[in-house]
Amino acid sequence: MRFPFKTGYDHDLGLFRDPVQRRWYAALLVGTLILPALVPDYVGDISLVFIYGLCGLSLMVLAGYTGLVSLGHAAFLGIGAYAHVYFVQDLGLPWVAGVLLAALITAGAGTLVGLPALRMTGVYLTIATLAFALIIQEVFTRWDTVTHGLKGRPVDKPVIFGISFANDLAFYFLCLAVLIAGLWLTANLLRAPTGRAWVAIRDSEIAAQSMGVHLARYKTLAFAYSAALMGAAGALFAHKIGFLAPDIFSVLLSIQFLLMVVVGGLGSLHGALYGAVFVAMLPVLISQARDQVPQWAGQAVGVFGKDAGSAAFLALDRFVKQPGLEPGIFGLILVLFILFEPLGIYGRWRKVQLYFSTFPLYKRATFRRQKTYMRSERLR
Amino acid sequence: MSLFAAQDLAVNFGGIRAVDGVSFEVEAGQVFTIIGPNGAGKTTIFNLISRIYDPSQGRLLLRGEEITGVPPHEIARRGIARTFQNIELFEHATVLQNLLLGRHAHARPHFASELLFLPGVRVRERANREAVEKVIDFLDLQAHRDSLVVNLPYGVRKVVEMGRALCTEPVLLLLDEPSSGLSVEETEDMAFWIQDIRTLLGITVLMVEHDMSLVGAVSDRVLALNYGRAVACGTCEEVQAHPDVIKAYLGG
Numbered sequence: 001m002r003f004p005f006k007t008g009y010d011h012d013l014g015l016f017r018d019p020v021q022r023r024w025y026a027a028l029l030v031g032t033l034i035l036p037a038l039v040p041d042y043v044g045d046i047s048l049v050f051i052y053g054l055c056g057l058s059l060m061v062l063a064g065y066t067g068l069v070s071l072g073h074a075a076f077l078g079i080g081a082y083a084h085v086y087f088v089q090d091l092g093l094p095w096v097a098g099v100l101l102a103a104l105i106t107a108g109a110g111t112l113v114g115l116p117a118l119r120m121t122g123v124y125l126t127i128a129t130l131a132f133a134l135i136i137q138e139v140f141t142r143w144d145t146v147t148h149g150l151k152g153r154p155v156d157k158p159v160i161f162g163i164s165f166a167n168d169l170a171f172y173f174l175c176l177a178v179l180i181a182g183l184w185l186t187a188n189l190l191r192a193p194t195g196r197a198w199v200a201i202r203d204s205e206i207a208a209q210s211m212g213v214h215l216a217r218y219k220t221l222a223f224a225y226s227a228a229l230m231g232a233a234g235a236l237f238a239h240k241i242g243f244l245a246p247d248i249f250s251v252l253l254s255i256q257f258l259l260m261v262v263v264g265g266l267g268s269l270h271g272a273l274y275g276a277v278f279v280a281m282l283p284v285l286i287s288q289a290r291d292q293v294p295q296w297a298g299q300a301v302g303v304f305g306k307d308a309g310s311a312a313f314l315a316l317d318r319f320v321k322q323p324g325l326e327p328g329i330f331g332l333i334l335v336l337f338i339l340f341e342p343l344g345i346y347g348r349w350r351k352v353q354l355y356f357s358t359f360p361l362y363k364r365a366t367f368r369r370q371k372t373y374m375r376s377e378r379l380r
Numbered sequence: 381m382s383l384f385a386a387q388d389l390a391v392n393f394g395g396i397r398a399v400d401g402v403s404f405e406v407e408a409g410q411v412f413t414i415i416g417p418n419g420a421g422k423t424t425i426f427n428l429i430s431r432i433y434d435p436s437q438g439r440l441l442l443r444g445e446e447i448t449g450v451p452p453h454e455i456a457r458r459g460i461a462r463t464f465q466n467i468e469l470f471e472h473a474t475v476l477q478n479l480l481l482g483r484h485a486h487a488r489p490h491f492a493s494e495l496l497f498l499p500g501v502r503v504r505e506r507a508n509r510e511a512v513e514k515v516i517d518f519l520d521l522q523a524h525r526d527s528l529v530v531n532l533p534y535g536v537r538k539v540v541e542m543g544r545a546l547c548t549e550p551v552l553l554l555l556d557e558p559s560s561g562l563s564v565e566e567t568e569d570m571a572f573w574i575q576d577i578r579t580l581l582g583i584t585v586l587m588v589e590h591d592m593s594l595v596g597a598v599s600d601r602v603l604a605l606n607y608g609r610a611v612a613c614g615t616c617e618e619v620q621a622h623p624d625v626i627k628a629y630l631g632g
Binding site for chain 2: 009010012013185188189191192193194196197199200202203204206207208209210211212213214215217221267
């Protein structure tokens, strides 16, 4: 096992645990920079991973760190997207100003939702955010002047300071830059008193209050900050999908965001990103599997005779072309994670790390009693 | 003038009068203990002092200043810190983070500078860390600094919770059953710490406790409650010998 050797208090204030970790993150950065050259066909999908990463970060702050579970985050994404497009395309503001204003407006909306959150906890708050999302979706449908209603509105490619980010590769780097900025800001907050106050609220409201944490202020702040991140993500999301319509920002999208933080692992920034990779790439994998699996099955069964092979192919083909397969798989995965790995992909990763760092001494029982749930999961 | 005073304190929960006209005064530098059978209203008094409940009647005075109308998050800044009967630590945070949160009472919000982690934040964090390290040294928590609270045994958690309260630099420390769930040796350690907190740190202690050996070892004054009313007040021996107290515990 490796113990970090600390020589000063600043060691615990840094973003990275030790120089080794810093080098790993540098390697990861280089990796993301050269990734488009390795998999040019997937550049678009990976930029969606980055945008979802921002969304995951946003919900992680709220659900993972402050313990307030929201099922309405798609609404914030929508507000950010529409606001950005309105400011840039209708009012002709610069792109950066559009993003910042979108973040500000969603922060305002987040504050509004956060206010009732001071009186509600657990599942009741979740239902309130759900109601908020439904109302906002209705607003998107009716507010023609800004949203163009059900007709939807096309979104131009981003142009920043006269530089066009029209091609996929440029947009990839734009998303990466915004994601890194979001990560940096969030990590800063989490290592400062604000982040500690959030964690305190998550783990014990009564103790946090007795230690001097102003519950109302910090809960509202969590909502506002989370919403602002979502607003910035919304601006990128608008460019990514190229066409805004109210039905995009549905409850299903909110559920996907929640899935992201739960599957990734509540209470860690890594988890938000793992979850984003998972949620953004799974549909890609499913659609590929849709084409491939029946063929493979057909060939495999085809060994027993041509008729059996084609019958297997047809049956499987019909099954995978069923609508609703994707949400079904998402739901199944969510259930499996909650049952077997409450700390998500990140929790699993930590176990793998521990296995190798303690190599011959690892015991299965090490994690036997550690199937703990955080309070945000228990929904007190 | 006494450091802390409760005057004619009362609270109703529906038809139940949990605390019924209790008055007491805690002098600076004392260890003041509240005892009483289950349901006597001891923890309720603590919750009234930390402003989690609003009293139906009566006043709370800290150094002569009324704190009855102060919001709960202000109490820590005024100099009252507390622990809880069933340990309310932040379980998925490290011991260090728990203790650092104790410094929150004296922090002013600096959201924008924290967002960018400007040098000022680093300076304040270093100062907080230094204050926390003093408490870690005082309570011998060095070995547990970086462990998550979920992974700690109960006895250590009790000490960590007391440490977190000490980090707020209180003038009055409320300990809600400091010895509950502790072994005999841990209880003895707790008695030494309570004495040290009073004599070395000069913090006045108000505690709720059932273990009479601990009460006798550390308390200057004892208040006995029954059904929300004060039954007896005095030194430990006086209260233990008081016929009403014996009646409250043994019936009759």
